[in-house]
Amino acid sequence: MERIEFDYPARHQVSRRAHVGVVGSGDLEVLLEPTQGDRAHVLVRTSVAGFRNTWKAVLDRFFAKYHGAVRIEINDAGATPGSVLLRLEQAVEASEP
Amino acid sequence: MSDASTDVSFVERQSFIELHARERATALFDPGAARELVGPFDRVESPWLPLQGVTPQADDGCVVMKGRIAGRPAVVVALEGAFQGGSLGEVSGAKMTAALDLARADSESGQPTPAVLLLETGGVRLQEANLGLAAIAEIMASILALRAHAPVITVIAGTVGCFGGMSLAAGLSSYIVMTREARLGLNGPEVIEQESGIEEFDPSDRALIWAINGGEQRYATGLADTLVEDDTQQIAAAVKDLVAKGVPSVHRSSQVALYRERIRALDPSRQWDPKELRASWGRRGDE
Numbered sequence: 118m119e120r121i122e123f124d125y126p127a128r129h130q131v132s133r134r135a136h137v138g139v140v141g142s143g144d145l146e147v148l149l150e151p152t153q154g155d156r157a158h159v160l161v162r163t164s165v166a167g168f169r170n171t172w173k174a175v176l177d178r179f180f181a182k183y184h185g186a187v188r189i190e191i192n193d194a195g196a197t198p199g200s201v202l203l204r205l206e207q208a209v210e211a212s213e214p
Numbered sequence: 215m216s217d218a219s220t221d222v223s224f225v226e227r228q229s230f231i232e233l234h235a236r237e238r239a240t241a242l243f244d245p246g247a248a249r250e251l252v253g254p255f256d257r258v259e260s261p262w263l264p265l266q267g268v269t270p271q272a273d274d275g276c277v278v279m280k281g282r283i284a285g286r287p288a289v290v291v292a293l294e295g296a297f298q299g300g301s302l303g304e305v306s307g308a309k310m311t312a313a314l315d316l317a318r319a320d321s322e323s324g325q326p327t328p329a330v331l332l333l334e335t336g337g338v339r340l341q342e343a344n345l346g347l348a349a350i351a352e353i354m355a356s357i358l359a360l361r362a363h364a365p366v367i368t369v370i371a372g373t374v375g376c377f378g379g380m381s382l383a384a385g386l387s388s389y390i391v392m393t394r395e396a397r398l399g400l401n402g403p404e405v406i407e408q409e410s411g412i413e414e415f416d417p418s419d420r421a422l423i424w425a426i427n428g429g430e431q432r433y434a435t436g437l438a439d440t441l442v443e444d445d446t447q448q449i450a451a452a453v454k455d456l457v458a459k460g461v462p463s464v465h466r467s468s469q470v471a472l473y474r475e476r477i478r479a480l481d482p483s484r485q486w487d488p489k490e491l492r493a494s495w496g497r498r499g500d501e
Contacts, residue, residue, distance in 0.1 A: 134255060136272070162264070192272065
């Protein structure tokens with residue numbers, strides 16, 4: 118298992134936390150929580166080591182459009198980049214009133 | 215294909231098997247009447263999995279919800295089959311035990327609180343070996359303590375099924391609800407092959423496995439109480455009925471003499487056929 122952390126700038130507050138997904142084969146769990154301040158922090162724990170650059174590319178793309186001040190925790194069991202983006206978008210949707 | 219109305223109901227029904235543990239648990243409660251206890255944001259996860267390089271899950275694959283079923287207080291504990299095969303570790307085991315014990319405490323103080331266990335599990339989580347074994351022993355003790363006051367209802371929907379130590383927990387519960395897709399057994403087919411060889415049990419022979427471990431056979435031989443379709447409404451209704459029914463006059467696992475006699479009557483020197491077993495163990499009037 119590999120731990121990877123990222124930080125991104127944030128512009129607006131988020132009202133609700135959200136939890137989506139399952140740590141099942143090819144899937145992942147996302148925990149999204151509002152934080153104070155102007156940063157978003159992401160912690161990834163993944164069963165597949167050696168994909169730091171891929172995670173960075175996926176999250177760069179996600180945070181190019183999303184600017185919430187949140188703490189995101191990802192527990193991953195080998196999800197593809199496409200599944201990761203869909204789960205992140207699902208978490209954002211669930212965190213919006 | 216059967217007639218058109220059957221096809222429509224098949225298309226329109228909401229599958230229970232396709233739901234994850236949290237959605238399954240929520241679906242059993244009266245609308246808007248449930249809250250989760252020790253949820254993912256409490257982050258009570260397995261301390262042992264990361265040490266072995268395995269990604270943990272924030273709820274350790276065990277969802278505990280308290281609410282009302284058929285207007286009565288009830289607790290639902292759902293195992294997530296997609297996470298580590300629904301296996302029981304230290305944390306998920308402690309969550310299930312604590313939920314059962316709190317339900318017993320409420321029941322003893324005059325508020326009967328049935329428990330519904332949604333079991334999709336291969337049993338003990340091998341990465342937490344002894345702690346998982348201890349957890350299952352505790353769960354069994356807690357089921358026995360609670361079932362004297364309120365029913366403990368096990369639902370096995372599939373497709374993981376219920377195996378290993380948790381099949382013993384299922385056996386102690388007041389009622390078992392199964393679908394045709396579900397399986398219930400002590401040793402899983404792969405384990406039997408590994409221990410005794412493919413001549414003993416062929417895990418690739420799905421028809422054979424379901425003829426022995428499947429929900430239909432378990433129901434037909436009286437080892438499960440309700441056979442349901444993979445339909446969320448039907449399963450919720452079955453659970454409601456059993457909650458209303460209350461504690462059975464005799465639990466299946468208390469009928470020691472009956473089952474001793476049945477096992478004694480089986481001749482182990484020849485191969486038994488699942489259909490023959492139905493004939494000799496079958497429910498009265500159902501055959």
